[in-house]
Amino acid sequence: MTQRRSYAVGTGLFIVLGFATLAYLATQTTSVANVRLGATYTVDAQFANIGQLKERAPVKVAGVRIGQVKSIALEPGKEVADVKLAIDQHYDAIPDDSVATIFTSGLLGDQYVGIQFGSSKKAVADGGSLALTRPAQQLEEMLGKFFGAGGAADNLGGTYTVKARFTNVGALSVGAPVKMAGVAIGSVQSVQADPVKLDAYVTLAIDKRYSQIPDDSAAAVFTSGLIGTQYVAIQPGGSPDMLKNGDELVLTQSAMQLEDLIGKFLVNGSSSGDKKADGAPSNASPAGKQ
Template sequence: MSQRKSYAVGTGLFIVLGFAALAYLATQTSSVANRHQGASYTVDAQFENIGQLKERAPVKIAGVRVGQVESIALEPGKSVADVKLAIDKQYATIPADSVATIFTSGLLGDQYVGIEYGHAKQYVAAGGKLGLTRSSQPLEEMLGKFFGAGGSADAIGGSYEVTAHFSNVGSLSAGSPVKMAGVAIGRVLSVQAEPTKLDAVVTLAIDNRYNQIPDDSAAAVFTSGLIGSQYVAIQPGGSPDMLKNGDEMILTQSAMQLEDLIGKFLVNGSGDGAKKDAGSSTTPAGKH
């Protein structure tokens, strides 16, 4: 009887200690989350997609926590989220051209804001704004970049839009990369059918850093590998005038279907054989 009683007391004590440990951990977590709310200053950052970012999420520089997300709001009439960051005052020398990016801890961890230092001599003041941002990247897009055509450029400095018409876009879709010399310089913004011209009009968003593309450049729909994703490749022309926002790329090359490639290969192969046969049959007898 006394042995059972001691077991019961031990079990009860174990449960009490377990709850006490959980309460202690909760207290410590709360204190860590709030330790930057005292001597801090607030800066703004706007993101097109915040993913699963939440208030009190960490703000980090070089992997070191320097603050936390104070608030997240969506202004009426705007398609971007306004995120306020509370940063410890001892980190008051953040260059104005620094980049704020939403990262994920590990594969399925919580999200946080990482700040990459810029090189400007001016610093972001309290109430100021980090103008250069990179939004949260959905898992689907990351998998698409891994298995697809290599991803699109991060247009952290803005982009300009141009259009191109194709008679066949294949499996090209919005979000596909736009490349030049094999390097991603933008992305496909939209793919729509043109009811009057009976073709497809593709809108390309090109990073503002690549604003010296001649306006007679050609756009082609290519495929990464044999069965990879499709993308738009730009081959620069020689015009002294450059593409600008709202322009249309006249020279285009549509997607080549696998059936067409096989057909061309078979036709060319049989054609070469026929030419060889014809050449041998017309050779004069005296020339053998």
């Protein structure tokens, strides 16, 4: 029956079209390399600040993907983030004095771990570590480590509270993360205006696992990226005494400065031009849209 055949042909065409689009979407609009999960070996790297780095973020050599970030953890009592990298076993000749650096793809892009080869003859082995790391380059520092990871600390298993006063908290809201070295260690419990001193009085709930924060540490209100929410960053000091429940952080940095900085950076570009010369791979031109 011709009637029957036309259904069959039409349906066939439809199915072929569907699979062709699927193939197109799967191969032409994705990075297929992202899913290649062959045999890997694990290497440790410790960073002072991981910024916005996430699990499954790529690990690259000379811009080519060779593996991914397996896990990120903050050792309690330490100020460094412990990052485990799963690297494809095809790339087993990475010198053990190579430098691991956290880079950003563009101004707003994801962060990744770049490995710059050293000169050692010995290759780093499974379970080994890369001792030489750089947390992030100048661009991030300039923007104030503002590309910090989003999200509050997970599963606060008991907290202690610390207070801090800011002349301006910007858009900081209750529940915003408290971070150290870019890793969430607690959350903002309350934000109140002090009617007498005319400043903001912020209570921070910090996970008890992170009880070894020096009492002269500084608290700053930062923004996650240019468009992200605000959070409180703790920058550890050098005092031998640790923060206790109910203590107040004396050294604080308000939100205003950050926004000034970004505003200057975006609008003028000139004031930060010389800082950029420090070697930041800034491939995002400051938008002159304002």
